Amino acid sequence: MERRVFGVETEFGLAHHGQGRRGLAPDEAARYLFRPVIDWGRSSNVFIPNGSRLYLDVGSHPEYATAECDDLLDLIASDRAGELIMHDLGQRAEAAMGADGLPGSVYLLKNNIDSQGNSYGSHENYLIPRTTHFRRLSTVLLPFLVTRQIIAGAGRIVPATEDAPAHYAFSQRADHMWEGISSATTRSRPIINTRDEPHADASVHRRLHVIVGDSNMSETTQLVRFGATDLVLRMIEAGQPLGDHELENPISAIRHISHDLSGRATVRTRDGKRVTAVDVQAALLEKARRFVARHGAHHDRVEQVLDLWGRAVEAVATGDHSLIDREIDWAIKKRLIDEVAARSGLDLGAPRLDQIDFAYHDIHPERGLFHLLVRRGRAERLLDDARLRRAITDPPATTRAVVRGRFLSAARAHGVGHTVDWVHHKLVDRPLEAVMVKDPFVTEDPRIETLLARLGGELLELNPAEREAQSVPLALSERYVRTQPAAPPEPPLV
Template sequence: MTDSGAAATTAEPAGALTTRIMGVETEYGIACTTADGGRMIPDELARLMFRPVVEKYASSNIFTSSAARLYLDVGSHPEWATAECRSITQLLNHERAGDVVVDGLAGRVEQELGEGARVYVFKNNVDSIGNSYGCHENYLVRRGLSLKKLGLALVPFLITRQLIAGAGKIYRPFPGSPSERYGTGFCVSQRADHVWEGVSSATTRSRPMINTRDEPHADSERFRRLHVIVGDSSMAEPTFALKIGSALLVLEMIEAGFPMPEVELANDAAAIRDIARDPRGRTVLPLTGEGTVTALELQDRYCSAAERWLDVRPPSRGGTPPEEFARIVDLWRRTVTALDTGDFSTVDTEIDWVIKRKLLNRYRERLGVDLGHPKLAQIDLAYHDVRPGRGLYSTLVNRGMIARWTTDEAIETAVHTPPHDTRAALRGRFLDHARALGAPVTVDWMRLRVNRPEPQVLQLGDPFTADDPRVDELISYMDAHATDYGTPS
């Protein structure tokens, strides 16, 4: 049964994509201290972490039962790419499922190494010597939109979004780096120093904020994938919701031609670095041609536009409910107001960089040290430790000092269960059935393939489709040949 790729049904109506497919890719930093006080090199640690995955699946690059992709990325970074999601909270649950899975791999290594060994998984974006690793956002857009034009309209928002959704860090300059002139201090963003231009097809050599490489992972005649690589990894759940939700609303407004800020910054790379050192958003940004605007003014304009957009936004079928968008815009407005007034008490349990700065200031005052002290660097890093009960983030959550957006139960469900209303449901069902039978299969974001006895290939070009009779046929084919597959893995 080979397939031409025709979709069975389409759940998304024509018009504005107010229901949108989204995904997040998270790269993790890892470290290990041994019982004798030594350190294991990351490459060796990564191999140990992925050994049970390789033993079970003969690969370090797999799709899980939740239809997410788990793999070992360049630089010995475990990476979790969520399944296709249709709502913000659904995406949050599946992103947090990655924390659970990767920490589980680390926990097994810790047990193997014995008492005294500690394996750490950090959801941050920069290591101690200045290397950066990413948190990438993916948004489905219609093919008819010019990705470059769309990207240019988004860039000023993304450059200033760090003020409302940055992870925060203590910055120490590295000799010869473009940001050496700033000196030691606090940054609202971890990725700001590691992007070099607004929109391009590069990924690592000259990181842009938006990557334009045309890989839609969907019907290429109908869809594009907007690949945003400028954002920080989020620890606080409300920060994640605001990061994704604000981008969704701005993207909707651009597509709909809704009145909103129309600016072009004179120097994107300089702007994002300068804003990172200004936790009040007062940085003056020169515009192309004439005029200037501050970072805070821009975010205020975007937030005001989103408030107006919610009043006229067309109804969507599924996806993020209106009341959740209202909750996001409320947090957005409160954060902008805090930047304006300097009173961050209204958001200091919800926004990562605000939470972290408050924590660091408390320790700095208690210890009587400056930001360059090693103890503060340790606290900065410990905030991103994903281990429940050990990392500072989870400690603060348990003390009621960081607000929740979802629940542990919903996250645990997402570890094993794909989203029910996207193509991921088909991939997850196919994989579970194949693994129960021991059937040799190959999958990627778009294709399901049974390799024996005769190759059977199915292409799923519509990521909105969660029900397709062709998948039932493929599963029936595996059932009919179950005796050929031997013992399930």
């Protein structure tokens, strides 16, 4: 099967809790957070040597967009590297605030909704063939994305209203979607964004921009989220008949499904049938299994994706969440909340449980509850720490991100002004020699080598320590790790 490039953009929640005084407003905290970024790149919107992009988005949300990847584990590693980078920036901001007489704690949350009900996103990008019929793609893909929350949602406690008590829902983003398909991103959030910016040869590729996804803490949840979506796209591109699941009202359906953990909530299709999320996901899963059996696995994690996809559907259908409560975010977090509620005699509307809901998404490796669950063996991992440390500085080796990373590192090593984006590579003093790299699958480009070689002498091959010194952050080096204070004893599981 053809290779695919994909990436994910993650917006982080940011808060500062002051000691003995009110914490800083998000925009002030964001300025502290991005001081090292601006010092490093003279901008709050930079590409970094691992090929990824780091920037402040609308509403002072720090955002990290992974490098383009053609391997699921590379994608997950690149995304997790973003967490480590943000955490280091948070630690630096906390220290700088303290030095300015503003002691307190900086919190960075990889979630999608704050305590005031504001939502921020986790957007997926899939490079698809220009020949893909977009109407057919959206007809099949929308029902899949509307129901995908039962296999990849982050879960949340929904506060009580006049009409309903507090309850647990599959998704954080479902209640904040307003259109099925649209060119908007913030004014009226669609499930699929139609803005066509392939960052590649537009005659060959187009970009599918999916806005509906929840941010995931769990690597195994990410695997099924991206892996199942990739399989559905491949079936659509191959012309595989996938049945008619087109929904009459996708926005009503996504909300209705999110708020019913039994999986029995029915929604209406355009032809008048009533279906559940389990019906749609089970049908597409069976098609995917047959597709893989006929065409073969296109990567070595396909069977793991199918297995986890199947167990998640079964868990919802049967109510036996233990099938996935170490691997799927909504189930991992629900198990923890249920245990604390039962032990303490709390209703779901209790403030303490809201705190647990938010603390699950705290990216701080010692403080965050998801990370504590991992250390306790109650949540699975796919990647080891060494691979995550490499992903902070090293771009994926099988896409053009490696060209971008090499250009950035070499230009900085020579001390020359430069600009890059997903496609363009330019030295400030040689604007007419800018190089466009449109093919996302190339891993070297003689034009880049020639351009940099003209700076004088041979290109510098940076050793790991030098690459570390050019990265954002400057964390996780051996020096940094050795000089950290000993970790305090772990608190009891809340």
